[in-house]
Amino acid sequence: MSHLLIVGDKSDHNPAKAFHPAYTITNTQNKIRTFDGTKVSYSSWVWLFKLHAKGYKVLAHIDEIDAIVLQWIYGTISDDLLVRVLEPDSIAYETWSKIHNIFLKNKGSRAAALENEFDILTLRAMSSLEAYCQSLKDLARQLNDVDFPVNENCLVLQVIYGLPSEFDIVGAYLN
Structure with missing residues (x-):
């Protein structure tokens, strides 16, 4: 049993x-x-x-x-x-x-580090345009986690800012 x-x-x-x-x-x-x-x-x-x-x-x-x-x-x-x-x-x-x-x-220091990473990220540092855009979106999400939200306009402007000069026409169109 x-x-x-x-x-x-x-x-x-x-x-x-x-x-x-x-x-x-x-x-x-x-x-x-x-x-x-x-x-x-x-x-x-x-x-x-x-x-x-x-x-x-x-x-x-x-x-x-x-x-x-x-x-x-x-x-x-x-x-x-x-x-x-x-x-x-x-x-x-x-x-x-x-x-x-x-x-x-540690929101303040974490936000400062993330914001710096967000501001200096460029397409040249990434393997592709898709990876560049995804990295910026990931950084924006992480900034949101520490109460430093990145609005859609700021995200688009950062994408444009990080593009090399051969993308100037695309950047002007997006802007």
Whole structure:
């Protein structure tokens, strides 16, 4: 005869309640992109992570299923970021807060660095026009994450500004 361990109130003998949906997850990267702070912005990663956590009913239960949520966090951040937040005996909330602080508590200096990168980026520094435009959009998204939004006009002007002289006619048309 097999034995089933039932979690929760002893009067509740419903085996279906013993198995939490979070235990069915083996690879969060199938649903949550790896957060690296450049290609996947902080706000995008947070939104995807929370959506995933809500879908598996752990968003409000981080303390109860902390190790699983911590694995999700560690499994969806870049190696560079992982080294900055990985600590023994850490809990999910502490790690979540560290990531928050890295990307949002240093808003001023992070915004200044991103704004400088945005201002000096040119097509010549990129492999293609598509990569150039995508990099500017990514930088604009990252600036938005630190409360320094880049409006559409500024983005278009920066695209034009970074074009080499052989694109002057296109730049004048876009302007």
